[in-house]
Structure formats: C-alpha cells, structure tokens
Amino acid sequence: MILYDYCRSSAAYRVRIALNLKGLAYEQVPVNLLKSEQRGEENLARNPQGLVPSLDDNGEMLNQSLTMCEYLDEAYPETLQLLPSDVLERARVRSLAQLIACDIHPVNNLRILKYLVSEFGVSDEQKTAWYQHWVQEGFVALERALADSDQTGKFCHGDDPTLADVLLVPQVFNANRFKVDMSVYPTIARIADACNELKAFADAHPDLQPGA
C-alpha cells in the first residue's frame, strides 16, 4: 500500500495509526502542504478535492480518512478490528469518531484558518481563540460522553483501541499545539496518554514522518 501523506496533516496521522494498529505495511509518499503540492495536478488525479491523505491499495485509490479506516477494517478483517462486532457498540465508536471528524476537525483545518486571515483579516489572537473554541466545544461533549459511560475503558471503548482512539490522538495533538488546557478533560487526556504508549500510535507521530 502507498499512503500519500504529510507530517502536518492530522487526517493522514489517523490513517497511519490505523495502518499500524492493523499491522499492515505501507510506503509513504509525502505531499508537501507548505508548498501547496496537494493542489497540483498529480495530487488532484489521486484526490479530486486536492487534499491529503490518499491511500493506494494495489491500484485502487481511496480518499477520506474515515473511509480508509473502515475500508481497512473490511478488507483486512483478519487483524485487529477498529470497530466492534456488536451493532450498537459499532454505533457508539462511530459516533465518538464522527464527533471529532465532523464537528471539531473540519472547522479548524488549515484552509479554514487561511480564509479567516485572508478574507476577514483576523489577528493571531482571534485565530487561536477560534481554534480553541471549537476544540473546547467538542471536547466538553466528548469528555461527558466518555466519562459518563461504563463502556469506556482503558481506551474510548473498552480495553482495546478502536476507531474512536484513532481519531482522538491526532485531535489531542492539535489541541496541545494550540495550547488548549487539557486538565479539564481528564478522561480524554488519560486515554490519549494510554494510546501514545502503544507503538502503533507512537510510530505515527508527526515528528517521526518523512519531511518533518
């Protein structure tokens, strides 16, 4: 498999974690976001949105990080499953993952921050406040959902990592980068720490990727 990724893309970070958790080998090809390579023809042919990551599995090109994670689970069922087998448990894990993927991350994406600066002329302080606001809004809900459920274990769902943890760790990484106070989200922080002790998560860290 070939993962077209970039060290600073947190969507790519997710897919690296998923591939590592499932024990699948992959080659990395960096698409440099700082040089806008994602908008070049080569990447547009892989990804009509001009985004990263894309995943090439034996000539089949996949887009959207959540899609890739679910694809890996379905195409390679013999290794660790990122989603539980029970229908209701799958729904819980998906909803935790989508809280991050749909309601936190997209609003704080680099292209959004750039628009705020170029079109509305927001200051650095305003940009940071925007970033923190949407993380906090999401994390308050996520903390409650995790802390209130007896299905939460060492990880977001039970004692094995799932798709929810795959999404959680890059979002916590971003929150720390933007100096969000994590002490008010003790369950989220505890789970992120537990994840980062695993090699699959540690090896996917942005600082360890090509081009970092």
Add this chain to the structure above:
Amino acid sequence: MILYDYCRSSAAYRVRIALNLKGLAYEQVPVNLLKSEQRGEENLARNPQGLVPSLDDNGEMLNQSLTMCEYLDEAYPETLQLLPSDVLERARVRSLAQLIACDIHPVNNLRILKYLVSEFGVSDEQKTAWYQHWVQEGFVALERALADSDQTGKFCHGDDPTLADVLLVPQVFNANRFKVDMSVYPTIARIADACNELKAFADAHPDLQPGA
C-alpha cells in the same frame, strides 16, 4: 423509533431520508433550534453535544447522523441497503458521503455562521460569500468525482440510492438556499433531481416537517 429533529437541521434531513428509504416507521419530536432547545438539559441528556438529531431505537439513543445511517443499515439489513456489499464500492460511497459530511457541511453550520458574526463582525455579504465558497470548493471536487466515474448512474453510485445520495440532497437544498449557481455542477444537480422524485426524499423535505 423516535427521531429528535428539527425542520431546519440538515443533519436531521439526512436521517429522515435514510429512515424513509429503509421503510422504517418513526415518530418525530421537534427540538426548536430557533429557541435554542438543543442546548437545554433535556436535549443534552440525549445528545452531549447539544445538537440535533438524536435517534431513539427502543431505548438506545444514537447520535451523529452518519452513525445513525450506518446503524440503520446494520440493524435492519432486510430492507434497502444504503451501502453496497462490495468493499471497494462501500468505500466509494462512504468517501462521497464524507466529502459532504466532513468537508462541506460542518464549516457552514449555523453555530459557525453565528460565531463569524458575533466574534468577527462579518457582514451579510461576507457570510454568504463564506457559505458559497465552501459549498463550491466541495462541489467542484464532488462534480469531478461523479462525472469522471462509470460507477455513477442515475444516482451517485449506480441506479439505486445510497448513503451518498442521502447526504447529497440536503446539501443541494442548502446550496440553493444560499443561491449557489448549480448550473456548473450538472451531475450533482441531475442526481439531486432524480432523488427528489422519489417519495422517500420528497417526504423528508424541510418544508413538510412539524414546526416548519
């Protein structure tokens, strides 16, 4: 089943379409977004994010509209499947759906528009430009993905509606509301029209819901 929804919520619009396509009966309980009922204790107990929709299936409360759609497919496999059975086809449908659910809709949500006005003081014109920009950015890619693939049929994937169409129709409804020029997205417009001829989509239209 009980769907906690609101006529103006496009995430709820998706779930109404999915329930109708699957032929599942449900009761609707409106949560009035204009009165901020979604942030009230009653709704927070159902939905820790203080959002709509939530779906109660026999006492089990589900959140996140995409999660609900996938849950309905897995819990009620005997009716029309929103996802194909082939693993790669499932990935295509999911990635089309997530292009909308992750990369267009969240950025144009009511709470985001409110923040732009209250914190950055953007004008009505700037707000509309913001809205149109992110729809156009997403629709350019979606149009290409649909027009370039021989897997696109009468609907987004083949000749039966799938999860991708469930997401497409509410997004096109929003685009029209914000006067996005749809003539440059002929494939998207054609598919949305085909969907809206089906009773499952027509019955889910915001104007026909309680409280509209």
